[in-house]
Amino acid sequence: MFARAETWWTIFKICVEERLVYRGDFALGTLMRFLPIVTQIFLWTAVFASAGTATIQGFTREDVVAYYLLTMLARAFSSMPGLASGLARQIREGEIKKFLIQPIDLISYLLLARTAHKVVYYLIATGPFALVFYLCRDYFHGWPPIEVFLAFVVSLLLSFLLGFYMEATMGMISFWFLEVSSLLFVHMLFIFFFSGHMFPLEFLPDFWKSVIDYTPFPYLAYFPSAVFLGKVQGAVLVKGLVIEAAWTVGFIVLCRFSMQAGYRRYSGYGG
């Protein structure tokens, strides 16, 4: 057990080191994430002005901007750029052999590498995030109660795991189809629209919102933001956390299963 923890810690450290190699690209990528905030503020100001109402589906302009900032934070946890496509490339180009030959588990390795990348990202982005939230503090109605904040933190951590295992499972499809870029594009579109990253899901018709609530997508952005803003409370909040946890466990199982099946297929047909 100790030896395994030591291995994980070493992988984690090396992944952090690797992340810090290309400093310029990394710093630019981190800072560029904040640019869309300005356009979003202008966009929603224009939307509310043309609608001529103070609220849309219970959201004021301030609520929408606050919601947008929170989804940005949630996506910083749940988005996994390059994970599925990287895995697909490794399978296509045969680099995956390393994990068949060496005594190391592919999924644990990818999870550690991603955790390391995220930790480095948070360390660098904490300053800019804090500054942006400070500058936009008037859009928020103060801090939520402690129990809501804790639920928010739990939903964020679950969104990281859900995002990781969902994306890794998509990558595993490459064991069956060598070219998966179109599939990944469709997957990205689904996330884009149904995670609530574009707009609060309350803006959708009730029926569709209730359907989407049972899919994994809202838990990548909408749900943590809605928890923080107090849009979901009490039993609805608990139900949301249960659904999020269930999807996370579901994708953990699916990811492992598809890796094992993929290995069998790879070793049977290709290599």
Next chain:
Amino acid sequence: MNAIEIRQLEKSYRVYQKNEGLWASVQSLFHRDYREVAALKPLDLDVAQGEFVAFLGPNGAGKTTTLKLLSGVISPSGGEARVLGHTPWLRENEYRRRFALVMGQKNQLWWDLPAQESFLLHQKIYRIPPDQFARTRDELCDLLEMQHLLGRPVRELSLGERMKMELTAALLHSPEVLFLDEPTIGLDVIAQHNIQKFLKHYQQERKITVLLTSHYMKDVAALCRRVVIIARGQLVYDGSLEGIIDRFSGHKVLSLLFANGRMPGDLSRYGEVLEIVEPKARLRVARSEIARVLSAVLANHTLEDISVEDPPLEEVIAEMFSLSAKEEVVASG
């Protein structure tokens, strides 16, 4: 005791068969034809502990397929194999800690980081005790003369330097069986020689079992006493390097140096003329004819020097490979 035991091991793939042209491409959207290709036909082979065996064959002969089977990357379509008592494709961690596979065309190190970081990772993955790790790493680095390169990112290393790092990484956990797939591919002569020297020394010191595939006969001649040749997925030869010439070459090369610079006009009556640079000539003569030709040449001409040699190994093997390719065409046609 055998380190590797292979019994009737075979592997076939289902390959998509596409016809030429746009219409065929449209048709393939609805219906695809597949064909079974035997990458390895039932193979039997034993390799004793501590042997250094070369695995030769033309491209597509099944060499890499065999190495992939023995390292557990792929599962067979039939047959059995035991390496150090383990079935490779079960991929038990206990087995994975006892062998290593180095592929000349694949990089296993972290591209953007110095190799020492990859070594550290290998230490943890293979659970190598710290003192043993430091000792092995330093020993390998000294042997390969690359201490000064350890801190340099892998992407900045030359191909030869990178191969040294790959070998070090593969040997850190002191594997008992080493599979080498074209380890010197693309390297210049000096780098090739250094890798050969290292492999020879290391194998003799540690008595590990090595299976090597290479297209460079110099690798094979420098390292292996035993040569296994497969062609079209089948074993065609298993024996010594010298034995290949005896078995597969029906010719010898006769080198003649004529006295006083006098070259006779018609040499083709003795055999096939390979080269003439006056006053020297090289002839290809059938083995069965060599005694008769020698006495005729000596009787008819004044010579300063004469020698009878085996043809170069590359030539014999190339001849053999092209023969097997022709047989394949005949068999499939």
